[in-house]
Amino acid sequence: MEKTISFKLNGRDVSITRNPLSRLLDVLRDDFGMHGVKEGCSEGECGACSILLNGRMVTPCLIPLGAADGQEIMTVEGISATPEGDCVVQAFADGGAVQCGFCIPGMVVAAYSLLKKNPDPTDEDIRLGISGNLCRCTGYDLIVESIKLAARRGRDLWKK
Amino acid sequence: MEEVTCYIPRTLDEALEILSKDDCTILAGGSDLMVSHKRTIGVDPRFSKSVMIIRNLPEIRKIYTEGGECHIGAASTSSEIAENPLVPWHLRQAASRMGAVALRNSATIAGNIANASPKGDTPGPLYLLDARVKIRSAKESREEPVSDFIVKFREIDLKPGEMITEVVVPLSEDDFDYVFWHKVGTRKANAISKVTVSMALKFEDGGSVVRDFRVSATATGSKTNRSRDVENIIIGKEISEDLIEEVAEAFDGIISPRAMPEFRRETCRRCIRRFLSEAERRRAAGDRRKMIDTYDGYHMPGAPEVR
Ligand SMILES: Cc1cc2nc3c(=O)[nH]c(=O)nc-3n(C[C@H](O)[C@H](O)[C@H](O)COP(=O)(O)OP(=O)(O)OC[C@H]3O[C@@H](n4cnc5c(N)ncnc54)[C@H](O)[C@@H]3O)c2cc1C
């Protein structure tokens, strides 16, 4: 059964006619070309697919398209286009947070979502904030450092 | 492959109306159902009957207090519960340690209850606090203690046409002098519990006699365990080493963990000993700090370091 589902994607009104039980992850990648939404585990464990739904970080591998009806979605593409998101992306690049890069879009979403709520996080806050995002390469230390860098550099951005 | 019907109601009345006509699978956060029904990358999950998505129904996402009870909308997420100061302490603890950030933004309380997994985290506090589920159909409304609603492993007392609309938790917080909640998982994030223990205790005003004591544990049998008989061993008495041992042994008698039974049993025994002896020590010392932790620096056998 197909249905027309409408939502806001990175600030734009969009709609799509598809099975409302399709995974939001597939819809974002295949129908909207949001390839920053990565698929790692397919079951909510790795955080590679992280997006914001109504400003809250969620994993669209666990969410059916129909649940997005009338809601607001931001993917890493939309986030990087904001001054705050750009600040995180730059800090990740400058801080050496990236190795293979597969986990990074999800990490950027997690970092953005953390700093929006808590502009001055401790190391522990950062590690908890990204604890649902797995990285096979870096050992996390440089990711944590880069998030601290983003907090420092973007001080005025996050606090506004 | 025929795709099933999917409803996305906008109001609770509409949802109940749909349920009265079509026996749907209710999908809230999807964090259990989307995993159990997933197929592969790019392929839609397959459900065997119609699905109704209730995640965004505003009427069942509210949290408020009324008549000395905390009412939690069925589709409230773990994050919303963990962040809300109106919610009793034990439940906020459990909600705040479920999964990781993203999971907590999807997982709902009714989903956690209806999933009826003995490893679910919220039933521990819900049993402890005598919480009830409010259940509605298009025609009727009823309430039932969570501990009866969860019949056994993967079985709940929900008839076709019905859904959970609210979880009601009596606010007995002020009735407790000391509280305890402990989860043993394999790691801090996205860890399904190995065991969680919830406890609460109240002394008679200004006295040393126990007025109320409660203990529940999850992941220690086919459903969450709690027994008033066990608690009654110490209620009306003063806490002593012997009674603590008696309670620990009696609780051990009601649990039936299958995997790693000795570890789970030992964890429960140690938590009970720790809580009751520390509550008595604090009472005698006039120490009114409510929250009791596991031993500082004490390491459960085989468990991750307790912070
Ligand atoms: C990565 C990961 C980590 C997890 N970590 C934890 C954890 O730490 N602790 C824990 O306890 N669980 C954990 N879970 C399991 C799961 O997230 C929880 O059980 C969650 O609360 C389920 O809620 P939901 O709304 O997502 O459920 P759904 O998948 O939407 O539904 C689950 C069940 O509840 C039924 N249901 C939902 N709402 C209603 C309603 N209103 N009325 C009647 N029936 C209803 C559904 O029909 C279904 O049978 C984890 C899951 C994942 C994927």
Ligand code: FES
């Ligand atoms: S692919 Fe969604 S969390 Fe791993």
Ligand code: FES
């Ligand atoms: S950089 Fe390779 S998985 Fe994180």
